[in-house]
Amino acid sequence: MKTAKLLTLCLALAATTAWAGPHGAGGGADPLKLKGDAKNGEEVYEVCSACHLASGIGRPDGTLPVVSAQHKAVLVKQMVDILTGHRDNPTMLPFAQSMTPQEMADTAAYMTTLKLSPKNGKGSGKNAKQGMALYDKDCKTCHGAKGEGNEAKLIPMLTGQHFKYMQRQLAEMRAGKRKNADKDMLKVIKSYSDADIEAVSDAMSRLPIPKK
Numbered sequence: 001m002k003t004a005k006l007l008t009l010c011l012a013l014a015a016t017t018a019w020a021g022p023h024g025a026g027g028g029a030d031p032l033k034l035k036g037d038a039k040n041g042e043e044v045y046e047v048c049s050a051c052h053l054a055s056g057i058g059r060p061d062g063t064l065p066v067v068s069a070q071h072k073a074v075l076v077k078q079m080v081d082i083l084t085g086h087r088d089n090p091t092m093l094p095f096a097q098s099m100t101p102q103e104m105a106d107t108a109a110y111m112t113t114l115k116l117s118p119k120n121g122k123g124s125g126k127n128a129k130q131g132m133a134l135y136d137k138d139c140k141t142c143h144g145a146k147g148e149g150n151e152a153k154l155i156p157m158l159t160g161q162h163f164k165y166m167q168r169q170l171a172e173m174r175a176g177k178r179k180n181a182d183k184d185m186l187k188v189i190k191s192y193s194d195a196d197i198e199a200v201s202d203a204m205s206r207l208p209i210p211k212k
């Protein structure tokens with residue numbers, strides 16, 4: 001049953017060239033192109049909530065990101081990257097493998113409906129001001145003035161994300177350990193010191209959460 005599902009997914013992925021590039025735009029059974037059913041996604045998400053929590057808020061200790069309210073396309077892309085090994089995540093791999101392309105679209109559609117929390121993990125605040133200056137100079141053009149990201153360009157929203165998670169992602173990207181990192185973003189953070197990473201992550205963790 002599980003094998004059959006995986007086979008379907010592999011065939012679906014093989015049938016498209018979308019996964020060759022970082023911003024896949026191919027045709028075929030691309031889960032990015034499937035309309036998600038949030039109701040079915042809620043059911044599938046039950047198994048995910050063991051790690052990501054029912055709220056989707058993850059953990060401030062940096063091990064689990066906030067997945068709530070994130071752009072649907074961003075969530076789908078990350079799941080596909082985890083499945084195809086573009087983003088190493090051995091802990092979650094079996095769960096990515098257990099989903100059909102439709103279930104990926106469905107869970108993503110569900111996660112976008114979950115709310116952000118103002119209680120996300122924050123930095124010390126000591127260098128948040130310098131961090132905001134770095135953000136405005138180097139990050140805003142892509143991630144947006146309010147950290148809102150850009151769904152069409154598969155740029156993640158950073159508002160409400162945990163400080164320690166962002167700090168770790170930036171350090172891992174700089175070290176070349178996150179294979180799906182954006183090439184133009186890498187050019188920017190290559191020269192960042194640990195202190196720069198700490199400061200900018202602190203600033204981003206404090207971006208105000210919009211009222212909806």
Ligand code: HEC
Binds near residue numbers: 044
């Ligand atoms: C055993 C724990 C575990 C389970 C179960 C799990 N995940 Fe994850 N997931 C993780 C971890 C850990 C990360 C972050 C890895 C990292 O830091 O690079 C992650 C990352 C993600 C991301 C990327 C988020 C981002 O902002 O980049 C998505 C989307 C995701 N998971 C969806 C799911 C879905 C959907 C399920 C259920 C089918 C699921 N996960 C089940 C551990 C888990």
Ligand code: HEC
Binds near residue numbers: 065135188
């Ligand atoms: C050229 C556009 C661009 C610029 C400039 C840029 N980013 Fe990004 N960033 C991206 C994209 C695209 C991704 C998602 C990559 C992927 O698909 O995994 C990303 C991912 C991230 C993530 C990981 C989010 C997650 O949920 O895992 C963080 C944190 C981040 N960026 C912070 C920054 C910071 C801080 C700066 C400025 C120093 C910056 N970015 C500059 C495009 C950019």
